[in-house]
Amino acid sequence: FPGLADVSISQDIPVEGEITVPVGSHSPDEDYSTLDEPVRDTIMRDLRAVGKKFVHVMYPRKSSALLRDWDLWGPLVLCVSLALMLQGGSADSKDDGGPQFAEVFVIIWFGAVVITLNSKLLGGTISFFQSLCVLGYCVLPLTVAMLVCRLVLLAGAGTISFIIRLIVVVAMFGWSTLASTAFLADSQPPNRKALVVYPIFLFYFVISWMILTFTPQ
Amino acid sequence: IACLVMYLFSEFDDAANLLAANPDATTISIDEPVEIPKNQHSRLQEPGREEDDELLGTDDSDKTELLAGQKKSAPFWTFEYYQTFFDVDTYQVLDRIKGSVFPVPGKNFVRLYIRSNPDLYGPFWICATLVFTIAVSGNLSNFFIHLGKPTYHYVPEFRKVSIAATTIYAYAWLVPLALWGFLMWRNSKVMNIVSYSFLEIVCVYGYSLFIYIPTAILWIIPQKVVRWVLVVFSLCLSGSVLVMTFWPAVRDDNRRIALATVGTILLLHALLAVGCLAYFFDAPELDFPAPIIPAHNGTTVITKSH
Secondary structure, eight states, rough: OOOGGTTTOOTTSSOOOOOOOOOOSSOOTTOOSSSSOOOHHHHHHHHHHHHHHHHHHHOOOOOOOOHHTSSSSHHHHHHHHHHHHTBBOOOOSSSSSSOOHHHHOOOOOOOOHEEEEEEETTTSSSOHHHHHHHHTTTHHHHHHHHHHHHHHHOOOOSSHHHHHHHHHHHHHHHHHHHHHHHHGGGGGGGGGHHHHHHHHHHHHHHHHHHHTTOOOO | OOOHHHHHHHHHHHHHHHHHHOOOOOOOGGGGGSSSSSHHHHHTTHHHHHHHHHHHHTTTTTHHHHTTTTTOOOOOOOOHHHHGGGOOHEEEEEHHHHHHOOTTOOOOOOIIITOOOOSSHOOOOOOOOHHHHHHHHHHHHHHHHHTTTTTOOOOOTTTHHHHHHHHHHHHHHHHHHHHHHHHHHHHHHHOOSSOOOHHHHHHEEEEEEGGGGHHHTTTSOOHHHHHHHHHHHHHHHHHHHHHHHHHHHHHSSSOEEEEEEEHHHHHHHHHHHHHHHHHHOOOTSOOOOOOOOOOTHHHHHHHHHH
16 A cells, blocks of 8 residues: 555554453443442542532533533532521511521522523423523522622721622622523523523522622621 | 394404405404404504414404414423413514503504413513512612611611512412403403403513513602602503503493403502502602602692702
8 A cells, every 4th residue: 555655553552452242240330330439439529520510610611511410519509608608697677687598598499490491491402400500500600709798898898898899799790690601502492592591690680689788797 | 132243244344355455454353343444454564574473363363362272282281381381582572572661552462462372481580570670679779768877777678579579470460360250251241352361461461560670770769759750651651551452352341340440450550569669669758658649749749858
């Protein structure tokens, strides 16, 4: 073959291997069984998966990691920490204060379910839990904003702190909405994208409002 | 009964004649009185994409009305059944919102925009938006009103969100239910030409609430006159949409019942607006608002406050 005249195989590339067909008694689950591994491995694997998704949310790129391997650990952790940080607001009476823990929880989960149902009813092709996963993970920027707000409020509660908080919350709200839209928009029918994006906008707006109006004791 | 039948036949005749004379005319003649057919039809020359729907509606207007609530053929326990209520595109939703904010005299919102495709997207999300808009605007308005006072401490008043949600969703879903029940009952007694399905009524009510969203945002302005002007203005707009929708449905009934129905619809709508204003928005000068009758004494109110 003339084209192969100048091809040479280096002598130190081993060309060897095994060509055996695994016998039936070789258990197919042996590589995937996680029952015998140390607990630390199990936990670390899940933690790493959650951490990887956090990174994907903070730097949204066209990757399907959030969608393909959905999990609800991240959203749960974020929701609980956000609800905890929203406690301790001041109130003259119970009726006038900020949201209770249960209210935050319900708003986030019920809101995410309603948005997911909405997008599925409009003809979206994403699965229920994938959508819940994305919406939950995209609360991460707002949780970061809440953390920053609480730190800023430790330093004082004047106008300057309000302006800083306002800027941070608005920026994180934009980040959340854009991140979740980036992940969810592709699975929607093209002439209904705005109908699906608007409720997501409303959802993160409500959460941002709760964060911004938090006033400490 | 013979008179009624002859009346109906004459209406069909007119419609057929008009259709023959001008095939492009959009004719929704079955529910319009015979004496003003031409005005109605010339106004109904809508843009092209509406023509197909209208033609489908006119080959057998009776059947269209009967089928209005029955076009969903999937059984109600499947997901597809509920998907038929969300079969709208972005431009359709925007058109319906536009139609609810700019009512044109003579045009019926349901016939023109809903057209046997009632959707639940609009009513649900407009109500949700309205709930949060009222709660947030009320909170902001109270904050600005009380801002300078030394004893004032800001509170988020989050409990009001659940109250707002209950009120608005109850209004947007229970009032249509009651109205639909009432219209069905009257339909069994009096032969009404026009009847609406439950979802169409929910749709009209849902979209008619849209005007309150910008109104609630403008209510942040702490001036009594401005707020009441806004109430009256938005009430006129959305009230007229409701009246023009429901008047043809009760017109053929006993005069007093028809007027009472339309009056109740408007009264409930006004109560919602005024109630929200009174409960979520503190009065600008901390004295409680004077009797809820706006209008000819308005000037005396503002001279007192400054």
